[in-house]
Amino acid sequence: MSTLSPSSVVSPPAAIPLGEVLPWAIFAGLMLVLAVYFVGAEEGATSIFSGSYVHEFVHDGRHLLGFPCH
Amino acid sequence: MTGKLLLRGMIAGVAGGLLAFLFARVWGEPLVDFAIAVEERAAAAAGEAAEPELVSRATQAGLGLLTGLVVYGAALGGILALAFGIVYGRFSRLAARPLAALIGAFGFVAVIAAPALKYPANPPAVGSPETIGIRTEVYFVMMAVSVLVLIAAVALARHYWARLGAWNATIAGGVAFVVVIAAVMLLLPAINEVPEDFSAVVLWRFRIASLGIQAIIWTTQALLFGFLAERLFASATPRAARLGAA
Numbered sequence: 001m002s003t004l005s006p007s008s009v010v011s012p013p014a015a016i017p018l019g020e021v022l023p024w025a026i027f028a029g030l031m032l033v034l035a036v037y038f039v040g041a042e043e044g045a046t047s048i049f050s051g052s053y054v055h056e057f058v059h060d061g062r063h064l065l066g067f068p069c070h
Numbered sequence: 071m072t073g074k075l076l077l078r079g080m081i082a083g084v085a086g087g088l089l090a091f092l093f094a095r096v097w098g099e100p101l102v103d104f105a106i107a108v109e110e111r112a113a114a115a116a117g118e119a120a121e122p123e124l125v126s127r128a129t130q131a132g133l134g135l136l137t138g139l140v141v142y143g144a145a146l147g148g149i150l151a152l153a154f155g156i157v158y159g160r161f162s163r164l165a166a167r168p169l170a171a172l173i174g175a176f177g178f179v180a181v182i183a184a185p186a187l188k189y190p191a192n193p194p195a196v197g198s199p200e201t202i203g204i205r206t207e208v209y210f211v212m213m214a215v216s217v218l219v220l221i222a223a224v225a226l227a228r229h230y231w232a233r234l235g236a237w238n239a240t241i242a243g244g245v246a247f248v249v250v251i252a253a254v255m256l257l258l259p260a261i262n263e264v265p266e267d268f269s270a271v272v273l274w275r276f277r278i279a280s281l282g283i284q285a286i287i288w289t290t291q292a293l294l295f296g297f298l299a300e301r302l303f304a305s306a307t308p309r310a311a312r313l314g315a316a
Contacts, residue, residue, distance in 0.1 A: 013166075013303070015159030016071050024072040025152045032152075035145035039138045045206035056125040059194075061138020064098045066182070066191035066280045068205040 040067040071306070075151045078298040079291070083147020086290035087140035090283045094139065098283065099131050101276045105193035108268065112195065139283070147291040150174060154299065161228075166303055167296035174292020180220035182284045185212045188255045191280035193272065197263045208258050215254050223247035 040062060042048060043055035055062075055070075062069045106127070110120065125134060153173055154166075162169050189209045197205065227243030234242060264273060 013159040013163065016075075016155050018156075021072045021152075021155045024076060025156060028076055028148060029152055032145040032148040035141050039142045039145075041206055041210075045203045053124060056130065057134040058138035059125070060094075060099065060102050060130045060135045061142065063102060063191065063193055064094050064135070064276075064280050064283055065138070065142060066186055066284065068189070068192070068197065068202060068209050069194070070197065070199050070202055 040065065044069060072152070072155045074302055075155050075299060076148055078302060079147040079149075079151025079154070079295050080144045081147070082291040082295035082298060083143035083145065083150070083287070084140055085143075085294055086147065086287035087143025088136075089290050090143065090286045091136050091139045093286055094135060094279070094283050095131075098276075098279045099135070101193055101272055101279060102131070103127075104269075104272050105195045105276070108265075109195035112265070139287070143287050143291065146177075146287065147295060150177060150291055150295060151299075153177070154295070166300035167293075170292050170296030170299060174288050174295075176220055176224070177292075178284065178288040180217045181213060182281070182288065184216040184251050185209060186277075186281060186284075188212050188258060189261060190277045192264075193276040195265065196268060196273065197261075201261070201263065204259070205261055208261070212254070212258060216251060219247055219250045219254070223250075 038054060039058050043052050044062075045068075059069065113120065150170070150173060154170055157173065158164075158166070158169055162172075164172065189205070189212060223243040223246045226246050227239045230239040230242055233239075
């Protein structure tokens, strides 16, 4: 007779296969890091676009998030 | 599954960015305004012409701030979800909610807290424009090193988990992190560009407000993402398997 209730059976969570997670991690990861770059550093030390519109637009957020701004 | 996790992470991050925006409006913006006034007075005293306003202050403090925080939150939430997707069930047996909370806490320490101790946030008027290159460089170096050291410290704790026990292995990992980070901080150049007469009170409040904004973003995204991921896993479990287990 089994006395194990479902809640007492702890099965370790199943990992997502690396083949599925790695392409996402690399491509989406790059895009997301680029997004952080635009908020945190574009048109400061380095520029992808010329001018300073991006810098000025996110200016307050950049200061308040703790990135070096100008 | 990874795509679904990523979407949920980014949603959680956007929620964190929105909450942080409310906080930043109330506790951050008055300090930015104060610092900009100081900056303009200093420029006027030096006889410099006023800078043309490319983006109005209202936009900077409104739509610009909102955009910055939401994009930043979405990006961090996405990165949190990707890290979670790699660690879940592979390097950790924790369930979704506690694992998301743990990754969020570790992430906050490595990405925000440790770099902020060495290179804290600065309001406008603090920091000379000539050094923006080196300041940006060392800030991101500090951040990258701190993330790597944290991963190494976790690996160290896991290595000694069985031999020392969970408690002592965790302490060993924590001590290793603190010691290595302290050495890194000692090696990286110090940057102190606060003008002599800048209000210490404003500077302190600005730095605390900056940490508050980050704490809101990281806490919200980690807790909300954990909740969403757990619900996703529950709904993804085949119905037959659930009935079979019961």
